[in-house]
Amino acid sequence: MQLSELIGYAAAFLTTSSFVPQAVHTFKTKDVRGISLTMYSFFVVGISLWLVYGLLLNAWPIVIANAVTLTLAVAILAMKLKYR
Numbered sequence: 532m533q534l535s536e537l538i539g540y541a542a543a544f545l546t547t548s549s550f551v552p553q554a555v556h557t558f559k560t561k562d563v564r565g566i567s568l569t570m571y572s573f574f575v576v577g578i579s580l581w582l583v584y585g586l587l588l589n590a591w592p593i594v595i596a597n598a599v600t601l602t603l604a605v606a607i608l609a610m611k612l613k614y615r
Contacts (some may be wrong), residue, residue, distance in 0.1 A: 536592065543596030554603040562610045571608045578604055 557563060578601045585593030 539590065539592030543592040547596045547599050550600055550603055554607055557607050557610055561610060561614050563607075563614050566607065566611050568611055568615070569609075570612060571604060573602065575604050575608055 557566070558560055578597050580592060582597040585591070585597060
């Protein structure tokens with residue numbers, strides 16, 4: 532594995548794992564008052580585009596990180612719509 536790929540996996544792990552505490556908190560409390568619908572909508576679209584970009588480049592660190600983050604973000608966005 533090349534150094535650039537290792538850096539990609541490390542970055543993917545750190546950015547994705549930093550998102551997990553917010554997702555867990557939201558799932559547990561169902562408190563979505565502090566979550567911006569506009570921000571999460573833009574975020575989901577952006578993460579979707581990063582996922583497509585990673586797939587087009589066959590860049591697995593980008594694909595994996597964005598697939599996990601997209602799953603969590605869509606769940607939070609759905610909760611925002613359901614519990615607002």
